[in-house]
Amino acid sequence: MGMGYKENAAKRALRMIGQDVRPQVHFLVEEQAWKILRKQENIQRQAEILYSFILCHRMFLSYFLINDCC
Numbered sequence: 072m073g074m075g076y077k078e079n080a081a082k083r084a085l086r087m088i089g090q091d092v093r094p095q096v097h098f099l100v101e102e103q104a105w106k107i108l109r110k111q112e113n114i115q116r117q118a119e120i121l122y123s124f125i126l127c128h129r130m131f132l133s134y135f136l137i138n139d140c141c
Contacts, residue, residue: 080099080102081095081099084096084098084099084102
């Protein structure tokens, strides 16, 4: 448990893999990598949503500026 993992994660890995430490560490590393990848995907998705919002906002503003609607 002194390898930088939280106690709960280490105990969970031990229960899932058995009492062998090597597969436990491998499991924890894979799980951590999966969480990091998922977080990066979420950030990418949020950036795409924000970019789309900005484009729509610009189109909306340019429409009103061109047509003198306000």
